[in-house]
Amino acid sequence: MALPQKESTPIFSDATAGTLRLIAYLALAAVLMVLDHRNGWLHRARYATAAAIVPVYKLAALPADWIHDAGVAFTQRSKLIDENRQLRETLMLAEARLNRMQSVAQQNERLKQLLDTQHLLGMHAQLARLIDVQLGPTRDRVMLNVGSREGVHVGQTVIDSHGVMGQIIEVLPHASVAMLVIDPEHAVPVMATRTGSRGIAHGTGDADQLVVSNLPLSSDIKAGDELVTSGLGGRFPGGFPVGTVTRLERDPSGMFLQALVKPAAELDRSGEVLLLRDQPEPEGPPAPAPLVGPPDSLAPASSEAHKRASAGAAP
């Protein structure tokens, strides 16, 4: 062992060396403290060694956690019940608030879509809200919360963010009734975007089905074709989506085809709708094709690029 050796060394020199060493360490510590105080070394060191330090903290926190758990385990039952009740009330309140927020968020989304539609079309439109009443035995008609006092008149087209919903058939001072496209009495002139072939879509009374009848057997309309309003007839402006062809079949006479169409508008879901103010020309050619495709992703970008280019050229 080194013990006797150490004891045998002269005590004086050992003590002096020890003191010198202590002084060196004290100086080192002082330098460290000053540097840390000035430069925040400690934080950097702690940041660098966080992987090692954090587990130590977790370990050190364990006893407190256990004590807390034990405290929970031994808390009086009535107190717990009280707390539970209180928490449940708070939770219910919070949930109610959350649900409300969710519906508001969804509404916001819908409104934004509608606004987009409005911008896209460059038309004047009026926002209306459905009044949820059941008109008649079927859900072919809806009531809107705007009427003649708000400038609504019979014949206006009703759309939602997805497509044509129907048209106004009755106007009250502060409400109006719209006939949906699925009403058997309703017909809308349509055009297939792919081929340009025209037809008239009738309602069937079925909640999600329209029918385009009297198509020639030779017409090349296919399932999946999109139908838009053609603008003929002077009631509906052209270019609004009406629906998608789901199926083709022969009509009862066997002389013609009829196409079954799924409406584009969310007839049973829309809460807000747009009433188009601008009536199309009573007669005239169908709306030009570019209106049909939604170039919303391209148009703002190109205009921005244009603006940027001109701004770059200006100085």
Added chain:
Amino acid sequence: MNRFRAQGWTFWIGIALSLLLMLVPLPAMIEPLKPYWPALVLIYWALETSDRVTVGLAFGIGLAADLLNGALLGDQALRLAVLVFIVLRFRSRLRFFPMWQQALAVWLLLLNNHVLQALIRAFAGDSPMPVLSWLEPVVGAVIWPFVFLLLDDVHTRLRGKAT
């Protein structure tokens, strides 16, 4: 050599536990009274073994404690170095004190440590220590006999097992 290694294990585990205990939170009322565990453990080992604990080792452990504690880098390093230096200087006398005198000496050591801490804090411009914390050296002295006995027991047991 085996014996030395076993002792090494005991030493380092003791140090690690003391650092952990330093971090373990106590109720706010008695938090200032928490004894300074690393100092107690270091005092024991400085008294018991002649060649294991050095001022440099105390400095290193103090740095680790600073890193964990996050107050001021070098603060505990300085204090523990001073503490161990004093213990080593008076080691031959302290070892053969009766327990109560040893506890008294521990109290003085811890008090010195506390004064140093207060000074360092004052220099660093930190808020002064809570008044209650001046009782901390007393707590340390009171539990010293138990710490001593516990560590001694573990120490001798491991030594017996190793040999």
